Amino acid sequence: MDIKSILIPFVLLFIGCSSDDEVGTGSEANSLEIVNDYSYNDLLSLIGEDKLGIAVEKPAANGALGRNRGSYFHVRFQLAMSSVSDFAITTTRTDALEQFVNTVEYSFNHQLDGGNFEFSPPAELLNSPDYQPPSEGDLVSATAFFASSLGIALLSLETSPWYTSSSEAQQFKEEVAMYSLPIEKTLDYLISKQHILLQYDAKAPNRLLFDALAYYCLGKYLERTDAQTVGFEFIEAALDLIDQQQGYFIEGGGWDSSYNGVALKLAMELFTFVEEETMKGNLKGAITRAAEWQLSRIDNSGKISTDGNTRVYPGGEAFLGTEKGVDYAKTVKALYYFGYLTNNPEVIKIGDSVLSYYEQ
16 A cells, blocks of 8 residues: 555655655645544553554563663663553553562662662673763763653553552552652652753753653652643753754754654653643644654655664664664554544554564
8 A cells, every 4th residue: 555645645755855855844734633632541542452562571570671681780771661561551461560560669679869770881881992981961861761661651550440440450559659759759859950951951852752751740640740840841842843844853953763753752642641731732733743754754665764864874873882773663652642643544554564564
């Protein structure tokens, strides 16, 4: 099926675009419009356990995720914890809920008195001639990554009738409640470092949106209006970094189809949690334009073009010595979110095609 023929005419789906003239600007019409005000849990249910299951990272027995599996590195690498809670909520499986609780326990076993977390890089990194110790901004930003996932997980659990009311989830709910003080210490730490974080992440809208989720979701979970207000400031900072002509989130001074997909996902998660109407309206407009642009970077096979990207492309940025690849998993989730929010099944099909392309 030709993707260009099933979407609104103004969405130009080119691969290999190298100039502004070849990329759809999304300015002709606003045909892809958010019409459904679904909650985060509504979207999880619509996506379904089969598709969510593909994205779940099963924790180690001790709750470690990602680069923490071999030995603890930093809490930043617990980022996938919300994928575990997503699966638990959607399937109402207590084994998945137990695994999520393990990720929480593991994370806070490494918390320091100031609310921040231990940093223990592996020997091969320390011994590398290219190793540079992290700055304070690095560590605060890394903690915000973790806090964003934790905040999403806690809010989505608290709005799940199964989690809040069922007898089988009660034990795990009580265990999570035991971490209220450590969670608040983390939030206090992030609030005390908000100015560092705002400066450090000032030119990276995807990180600003991770930050916004950390402040807003933890603030809402803990009923801290001060944190929610800070979250709004980070949302506004991210929305200021949108290209006014084409609608993408500006990364590295231009477009990046990987980071735009990430930012789009995060913006829609904020849209589902935020209740203040003006902010929801601001997010809604930004989401629509960024999604239109993201669709223009996907070909009929589901491949996401990296042509013209500022950060992720062959020979582009690396993280801890490994070249970055397209974060297709977050883009897929963004497409599913957008398809359901706009009531557009063709966008959902495009999400399926991207998933099939990269998982084949």
